Amino acid sequence: MNEIVKGSVERYLYRLLPARDAVLSEMERFAARRDIPIIGPAVGRLLALAVEISGAKRIFEMGSAIGYSTIWLARAAGRGARVYYTDGDPENARHAQANFRRAGVAERIQVLVGDAVRLIDRVPGKFDLVFIDVDKHQYPAAFRKAVPRLRRGGLLLADNALWSGRVTRKAADRATRGIQQFNRLMYSSPRLFPVILPLRDGVAVCLKR
Numbered sequence: 711m712n713e714i715v716k717g718s719v720e721r722y723l724y725r726l727l728p729a730r731d732a733v734l735s736e737m738e739r740f741a742a743r744r745d746i747p748i749i750g751p752a753v754g755r756l757l758a759l760a761v762e763i764s765g766a767k768r769i770f771e772m773g774s775a776i777g778y779s780t781i782w783l784a785r786a787a788g789r790g791a792r793v794y795y796t797d798g799d800p801e802n803a804r805h806a807q808a809n810f811r812r813a814g815v816a817e818r819i820q821v822l823v824g825d826a827v828r829l830i831d832r833v834p835g836k837f838d839l840v841f842i843d844v845d846k847h848q849y850p851a852a853f854r855k856a857v858p859r860l861r862r863g864g865l866l867l868a869d870n871a872l873w874s875g876r877v878t879r880k881a882a883d884r885a886t887r888g889i890q891q892f893n894r895l896m897y898s899s900p901r902l903f904p905v906i907l908p909l910r911d912g913v914a915v916c917l918k919r
């Protein structure tokens with residue numbers, strides 16, 4: 711839990727959430743045991759909502775770990791969708807592939823291993839939605855790669871936009887500076903209409919106009 715929202719309110723929000731199926735619940739427990747920073751169910755639902763409202767079918771995810779957020783995206787996108795999973799760690803990718811099979815979405819996900827900021831160049835065409843969750847110092851580079859690849863009316867989402875409140879600090883570390891710069895880039899782009907939602911650790915949602 712982060713302290714963006716008062717603890718009691720945050721706990722209230724999480725208590726409201728419906729139970730997840732066996733695959734997602736097990737992934738949540740696995741991530742907690744191994745200290746893997748996944749978006750969790752509240753932000754998972756936000757991703758699913760963004761996909762369903764926009765009708766996104768071509769989705770590129772930058773930083774997918776064990777595939778928890780990928781499953782929320784792929785399930786919401788439905789049959790015929792193409793979701794690109796990316797992670798730099800082959801062990802994560804192996805776990806993710808097993809999870810995709812168990813979740814029944816393996817056929818709509820393409821697993822790419824390597825640097826997501828470079829991998830996006832290897833996939834041709836425009837995307838309906840790009841979700842950024844790589845190392846935080848890479849957010850500006852990810853932003854610069856992602857925005858030109860979104861179709862008009864497409865969505866850019868990014869996790870950790872408030873970074874446990876560290877974004878408010880002046881003398882910041884590399885990760886925090888990356889998020890601060892990313893947030894400035896979003897709000898100064900004439901092509902984007904951004905909103906940062908103070909959900910969990912902050913989620914940026916931008917419409918490309």
Ligand SMILES: C[S@@+](CC[C@H](N)C(=O)[O-])C[C@H]1O[C@@H](n2cnc3c(N)ncnc32)[C@H](O)[C@@H]1O
Binds near residue numbers: 747748778799825
């Ligand atoms: C916060 S976790 C992703 C969690 C995932 N989005 C979820 O919520 O289920 C970040 C992941 O991004 C990967 N990563 C970080 N920088 C990366 C990069 N430049 N390219 C590919 N993967 C990267 C890390 O290996 C890590 O597994």
